[in-house]
Amino acid sequence: MEHLRFEDMNLSPEICRAILDMGFEETTPIQAEAIPPILEGRDVIGQSQTGTGKTAAFGIPCLENIDETDRSLQAVILCPTRELAIQVSEEFRKLLKYKDNIRVLPIYGGQPIDRQIVALKKGVQIIIGTPGRVMDHMRRHTLKMDHVRMMVLDEADEMLDMGFREDIETILVKVPAEHQTLLFSATLSPEILDITKRFQNDPVFVKIVRKELTVPNIEQYYFDVKEKNKLDALTRMIDIYDPKLALVFCNTKKRVDDLVEALQGRGYFAEGLHGDLKQPQRDKVMQKFRNGTIELLVATDVAARGIDVDDVDIVFNYDVPQDEEYYVHRIGRTGRAGRSGKAFTFCVGKEIYKLRDIMRYTKTKIIQQKLPTLTDVETMKTNLFLDQIREILKEERLGSYMDTVESMMGEEYTAMDVAAALLKYNISAFKVDDSDILDDINLGGTELYGGDSEKMVRVFLNVGKKQKVRAKDIVGAIANEAGVPGKALGAINLYDDYTFVDVPHEYLRDVMVAMKNCRIKNKKVHAEIAKKEKNKHR
Ligand code: ADP
Numbered sequence: 001m002e003h004l005r006f007e008d009m010n011l012s013p014e015i016c017r018a019i020l021d022m023g024f025e026e027t028t029p030i031q032a033e034a035i036p037p038i039l040e041g042r043d044v045i046g047q048s049q050t051g052t053g054k055t056a057a058f059g060i061p062c063l064e065n066i067d068e069t070d071r072s073l074q075a076v077i078l079c080p081t082r083e084l085a086i087q088v089s090e091e092f093r094k095l096l097k098y099k100d101n102i103r104v105l106p107i108y109g110g111q112p113i114d115r116q117i118v119a120l121k122k123g124v125q126i127i128i129g130t131p132g133r134v135m136d137h138m139r140r141h142t143l144k145m146d147h148v149r150m151m152v153l154d155e156a157d158e159m160l161d162m163g164f165r166e167d168i169e170t171i172l173v174k175v176p177a178e179h180q181t182l183l184f185s186a187t188l189s190p191e192i193l194d195i196t197k198r199f200q201n202d203p204v205f206v207k208i209v210r211k212e213l214t215v216p217n218i219e220q221y222y223f224d225v226k227e228k229n230k231l232d233a234l235t236r237m238i239d240i241y242d243p244k245l246a247l248v249f250c251n252t253k254k255r256v257d258d259l260v261e262a263l264q265g266r267g268y269f270a271e272g273l274h275g276d277l278k279q280p281q282r283d284k285v286m287q288k289f290r291n292g293t294i295e296l297l298v299a300t301d302v303a304a305r306g307i308d309v310d311d312v313d314i315v316f317n318y319d320v321p322q323d324e325e326y327y328v329h330r331i332g333r334t335g336r337a338g339r340s341g342k343a344f345t346f347c348v349g350k351e352i353y354k355l356r357d358i359m360r361y362t363k364t365k366i367i368q369q370k371l372p373t374l375t376d377v378e379t380m381k382t383n384l385f386l387d388q389i390r391e392i393l394k395e396e397r398l399g400s401y402m403d404t405v406e407s408m409m410g411e412e413y414t415a416m417d418v419a420a421a422l423l424k425y426n427i428s429a430f431k432v433d434d435s436d437i438l439d440d441i442n443l444g445g446t447e448l449y450g451g452d453s454e455k456m457v458r459v460f461l462n463v464g465k466k467q468k469v470r471a472k473d474i475v476g477a478i479a480n481e482a483g484v485p486g487k488a489l490g491a492i493n494l495y496d497d498y499t500f501v502d503v504p505h506e507y508l509r510d511v512m513v514a515m516k517n518c519r520i521k522n523k524k525v526h527a528e529i530a531k532k533e534k535n536k537h538r
């Protein structure tokens with residue numbers, strides 16, 4: 001079916017204008033096929049994958065059908081979770097931007113019921129709520145269902161997964177006979193079809209076929225990795241691509257928890273999302289995700305489904321998904337609305353067969369890529385740094401800096417020496433090659449600054465009190481990264497901009513290597529062995 005234009009759908013001017021403001025250029029397939037029959041008053045079953053615009057598919061005709069002169073409740077939308085209820089009501093608010101007389105209210109558990117009751121009393125034509133809370137209000141008679149003309153079950157598969165079947169049925173039984181019932185879902189189970197048989201009247205079945213499930217505009221790659229190397233592979237990719245926002249999928253809740261812990265230990269801003277989290281925790285995570293204080297969201301399929309987050313640059317399949325359809329849902333989270341996106345899948349051994357099935361199903365190629373080596377990471381970062389230098393050379397006046405360089409040339413250095421030294425100073429911060437460390441260590445014990453005792457070596461770290469670093473952050477980082485027990489460490493002296501920590505000689509190499517690839521308080525750490533005379537800090 002052609003992608004219809006919204007203009008050709010006989011929508012009210014207010015809605016058309018709102019759609020224009022939202023930046024929608026044309027209908028998505030589910031919208032093209034579902035909106036006309038809903039406007040005609042038919043019951044509809046709509047099936048299409050996550051991210052295909054199901055909300056507007058029922059939202060637009062729902063708003064068109066509301067009688068603005070009547071303040072009673074006219075439409076009830078049931079959603080599986082509080083996040084989704086909020087998301088759907090946000091989409092509704094955008095759609096009714098120019099409809100001044102329509103009121104929408106999300107109602108869900110966790111929010112004080114009194115406040116909802118007050119809001120409901122003011123006259124709300126549409127509520128968007130979770131089944132539990134909607135039933136609660138019905139029992140209290142704070143929701144009057146007698147004028148309801150439209151019921152919507154959004155993300156029906158998920159609601160059933162979450163055990164809401166009875167609640168849904170209880171609610172549907174109470175709605176007056178004369179009404180429209182719409183059901184939208186990414187997948188359709190026999191259980192859903194049971195519900196539609198009982199509660200829908202000769203429904204129009206709109207299914208957007210699998211072929212269109214394929215998400216365009218996404219580069220898809222896989223890496224052949226060993227299980228134990230996945231974490232390194234992930235962090236390396238993150239370091240290289242430096243995504244603003246990445247979504248990492250694991251197959252189980254436990255995997256999510258473990259990965260989040262490991263990532264946080266390495267100083268990444270990561271949070272997890274899965275079914276075991278209590279509502280306040282989920283809210284907190286989503287809040288952080290929306291305001292950009294998380295760079296990595298680690299999630300299970302069910303937890304991530306239906307959550308609408310834009311601007312995901314990269315999707316990682318930390319585990320190959322069990323179900324082919326999951327793969328499509330997962331990677332559909334990036335490259336939305338015409339943006340380009342990337343999807344990387346970590347594939348262990350025989351999982352390549354699963355991946356082949358996925359390729360066949362999605363009719364796309366997932367291309368094998370070699371994991372970047374540490375040298376690649378370094379080269380990439382050096383190039384980035386050099387690009388920045390080129391920008392500065394192009395744009396800025398460097399007069400006063402020139403003077404400084406000139407004065408150094410008075411000390412018998414050439415401009416080339418100074419430039420090279422500056423480059424080394426900058427790049428060594430993320431240099432991962434450990435030959436310089438070995439050089440340092442092999443210089444011999446005499447040159448090393450003995451810490452508290454003969455056996456300790458003092459290590460300089462370029463983070464300190466100003467970065468809000470505490471001794472326990474240092475101990476934690478060294479313990480996590482280098483596997484050195486905290487109690488093995490000697491004195492830790494924190495200064496404003498740097499820290500000295502005494503490390504047993506036997507652990508020195510491990511600590512130095514680990515610190516080259518680690519962040520403390522999200523700052524890339526630069527570690528050096530403190531030597532006796534050479535440097536001003538020491
Ligand atoms: P679904 O419920 O199918 O998972 P959503 O309704 O959450 O999908 O929509 C996903 C995203 O796509 C939202 O950000 C929504 O605003 C956007 N969207 C919906 N319809 C269109 C359209 N016709 N053109 C562009 N973007 C759209």
Ligand code: MG
Binds near residue numbers: 055154155306
């Ligand atoms: Mg949805």
